[in-house]
Amino acid sequence: MSIKAETSEILTRLGVDAKSFSGGGLAVRTPVTGETIAEVPAISATAAGAAIDKAHEAFKAWRDVPAPRRGELVRLLGEELRAAKDDLGRLVSIEVGKIRSEGLGEVQEMIDICDFAVGLSRQLYGLTIATERPGHRMMETWHPLGVVGVISAFNFPVAVWSWNAALAFVCGDSVVWKPSEKTPLTALACQAIFARAVKRFGSDAPEGLLAVLIGDRDVGEALVDHPKVPLVSATGSTRMGREVGPRLAKRFARAVLELGGNNAGIVCPSADLDMALRAIAFGAMGTAGQRCTTLRRLFVHESVYDALLPRLRKAYESVSVGSPLTSEALVGPLIDKAAFDNMQKALDAARSLGGKVTGGARFDSGSAEAYYAHPALVEMPKQDGVVLEETFAPILYVMKYTDFDAVLEEHNAVGAGLSSSIFTTDMREAETFLSARGSDCGIANVNIGTSGAEIGGAFGGEKETGGGRESGSDAWKAYMRRATNTVNYSKALPLAQGVSFDIE
Numbered sequence: 001m002s003i004k005a006e007t008s009e010i011l012t013r014l015g016v017d018a019k020s021f022s023g024g025g026l027a028v029r030t031p032v033t034g035e036t037i038a039e040v041p042a043i044s045a046t047a048a049g050a051a052i053d054k055a056h057e058a059f060k061a062w063r064d065v066p067a068p069r070r071g072e073l074v075r076l077l078g079e080e081l082r083a084a085k086d087d088l089g090r091l092v093s094i095e096v097g098k099i100r101s102e103g104l105g106e107v108q109e110m111i112d113i114c115d116f117a118v119g120l121s122r123q124l125y126g127l128t129i130a131t132e133r134p135g136h137r138m139m140e141t142w143h144p145l146g147v148v149g150v151i152s153a154f155n156f157p158v159a160v161w162s163w164n165a166a167l168a169f170v171c172g173d174s175v176v177w178k179p180s181e182k183t184p185l186t187a188l189a190c191q192a193i194f195a196r197a198v199k200r201f202g203s204d205a206p207e208g209l210l211a212v213l214i215g216d217r218d219v220g221e222a223l224v225d226h227p228k229v230p231l232v233s234a235t236g237s238t239r240m241g242r243e244v245g246p247r248l249a250k251r252f253a254r255a256v257l258e259l260g261g262n263n264a265g266i267v268c269p270s271a272d273l274d275m276a277l278r279a280i281a282f283g284a285m286g287t288a289g290q291r292c293t294t295l296r297r298l299f300v301h302e303s304v305y306d307a308l309l310p311r312l313r314k315a316y317e318s319v320s321v322g323s324p325l326t327s328e329a330l331v332g333p334l335i336d337k338a339a340f341d342n343m344q345k346a347l348d349a350a351r352s353l354g355g356k357v358t359g360g361a362r363f364d365s366g367s368a369e370a371y372y373a374h375p376a377l378v379e380m381p382k383q384d385g386v387v388l389e390e391t392f393a394p395i396l397y398v399m400k401y402t403d404f405d406a407v408l409e410e411h412n413a414v415g416a417g418l419s420s421s422i423f424t425t426d427m428r429e430a431e432t433f434l435s436a437r438g439s440d441c442g443i444a445n446v447n448i449g450t451s452g453a454e455i456g457g458a459f460g461g462e463k464e465t466g467g468g469r470e471s472g473s474d475a476w477k478a479y480m481r482r483a484t485n486t487v488n489y490s491k492a493l494p495l496a497q498g499v500s501f502d503i504e
Helices: 003-013 045-062 067-096 100-120 159-171 184-201 217-225 238-250 273-289 302-318 337-352 404-411 427-434 475-479
Strands: 026-029 036-040 136-144 147-151 174-178 210-212 231-235 254-258 263-267 295-301 356-359 376-379 395-401 419-423 443-446 480-488
Touching: 003 036, 003 067, 003 184, 026 184, 036 184, 045 147, 045 174, 045 210, 045 217, 067 100, 067 159, 067 184, 100 159, 147 159, 147 217, 159 174, 159 184, 159 475, 174 217, 184 210, 217 231, 217 238, 231 238, 238 254, 263 273, 263 404, 273 295, 273 302, 273 395, 273 419, 295 302, 295 404, 302 356, 302 376, 302 395, 337 356, 337 376, 337 395, 395 404, 404 427, 419 427, 427 443, 475 480
Parallel strands: 147 174, 147 231, 174 210, 231 254, 263 295, 263 419, 295 395, 376 395, 419 443
Antiparallel strands: 026 036, 136 480, 356 376
């Protein structure tokens, strides 16, 4: 069966109307072979505005539904995702090129955040606050915020939506989702899965609670600029974040920005090298380096450099590359030609700075329009130039270090950083790395790689933006507004000293 035919079958099984993926003006290609697998109708900016208005009306009804009842809808969504896991995971592999385990793993994250959000629906707690006024009680309450806009990137086409949507729904918000133009099919599939959950849930869920806007840049701009969208959660490059952030700030809207990460790891003299090797290889090569948590820079102490690097080179030279649909390869394709070209430009720049490159060449998959690459290990004389930039491809820059305090400065010397890790059995090094003068990233790990964020611990905190967190902990507060309430249960109204008036 052709990939196009398989894609059509999966979408039909998931409940997506055939008109939604055929005959449209937006061509969808699979990075696995480069072939076009669907043609999706795109929405205009005007139609996007109408969908947002409808979502606002849905919000006004949804906010009055009790939070535990809202949690029931998310519970049903989790059930539907469990039933659809194999199909949706396969569709992720087709549309993005992830290997099977990572496609399924992304859907599992969706299921996990639904479980988290169901419990959260009974834990939207406010504080009781001590007040200076006798006979009064002061407290905080949390209320639904409004329409939540979600802009997602191609590399996590379904999980990012769910991290935001599951929390937003239990908080009483409606959701408008602008997926990447490269991954509209998985978004349509999620919309259909959510519709099944709504059908089981009943009439308490208003029409328009979820809208999916498939379109170009102007559609994303319409979402960012719409006055009825008080929060936009955007995932993508730092360049995109620099455009979205000021537009939201101009109208005093909130932003949750999860942007690129030039993430680093440190291998200390006392590190367990077997453990470090596995974590480094997975973190740097997984998903063909197309994660925001991909390990991109590695600092290795000079005392263990010569022991670790030959083993790391061997891992890079032996890793399997190939189609995630027809092989057991560990590294799949880059998303498109532009990604491959950017990878080659970065490697050329590294060579010009004295970098020694292992790997990095194009892998012949048999499909001229598909862009596979051997992961690249680049030994650099120092951190400079292209090393300070994030390239969304499987490139790992490796550098020696001698002084721990100095390497912390080097670790933190990049503009974008989402995740970080250190490999050490020295308690002082580990605790310093986690301290205020250690890693400046939102995720800091000890003896585990940079990738593999887990539901429950809020993901994000990209250091360049301070742009918020999602998927766990107290991230739900971003999707709500807080009010402070004071109740006077006394018989008198205390006035400021020296103030009185006759009320007779």
